[in-house]
């Protein structure tokens with residue numbers, strides 16, 4: 001019975017996806033309708049993991065269904081195809097690219113490689129913790145540098161923490177959970193200088209969302225041969241978080257070193273979805289557009305209730321709740337809205353991921369009840 005139900009559910013879902021794929025066309029509106037028709041029910045509203053509420057795109061859905069036929073094959077050809085596509089889009093050689101099971105695996109393996117043998121890491125706080133946690137678990141020392149009063153990175157403070165045992169400096173740009181950027185005119189000289197002494201890891205998971213002339217990717221430093229690694233992911237603007245596809249981009253020597261320590265592999269469905277999605281500029285634009293609309297709704301609610309918030313360049317907003325985040329999170333859950341976890345030491349702040357604009361009304365209502 002359970003098997004029957006599961007099979008039935010699966011057929012319903014894949015049927016809906018196929019139907020959507022056929023209906024899709026490439027107009028903005030039809031794509032939106034299809035995307036929302038295909039998406040699984042968002043209840044409670046997931047505003048906690050910085051996921052894309054629209055993805056996977058119609059093109060990625062089609063590619064995934066087609067990839068069922070390749071399920072019996074090892075995924076080397078698809079891996080090479082995606083690697084070549086990324087290399088071409090970024091103007092690098094294929095030897096500069098390492099694809100992994102989400103950028104999490106790149107972060108983990110970097111934490112492992114550079115944290116072993118009493119390696120030390122310098123990282124801001126708060127930031128995305130994956131690399132730091134992994135390195136700490138294998139005995140590395142992590143030097144934490146608090147953000148400044150405006151919740152931006154204290155790059156001078158980070159520079160001061162560097163000593164001969166520091167093997168890696170982690171910079172998340174834009175940063176998670178703050179959603180802020182470090183402008184290129186500050187970050188580039190920092191990377192150029194620091195990478196003479198140690199590896200700089202720039203996590204650009206939210207790169208595709210940024211629309212700010214002060215921001216720039218640090219991939220050009222990789223191109224110029226600096227000791228810098230950049231990570232990217234298919235989990236955010238591409239809406240493929242559950243498919244686990246991410247990249248490390250660095251000098252081929254670094255890539256080979258990290259590759260030799262990887263434990264995971266990528267799967268054919270995720271790779272085919274990513275290939276389709278990285279070619280699909282229209283879906284990326286659509287995701288960005290909807291995300292911007294949702295952010296405006298959140299900003300309005302926060303302004304009206306007099307909350308301090310940061311100008312986000314990502315698909316989430318960090319704001320001051322004025323009460324303990326755990327309490328706030330539980331209260332919002334009661335009204336069907338899941339918000340982000342605590343980010344010490346900002347324990348009376350909340351990281352809120354963007355849902356669809358039409359779902360924001362539910363957020364505004366819940367927020368009014370909880371905060372009002």
Ligand SMILES: Cc1ncc(COP(=O)(O)O)c(C=O)c1O
Nearest residue numbers: 102103104128176205233235246
């Ligand atoms: C800054 C940052 N880096 C990396 C990741 C991990 O992403 P992936 O799904 O590629 O493992 C996340 C996920 O939320 C993130 O916020």
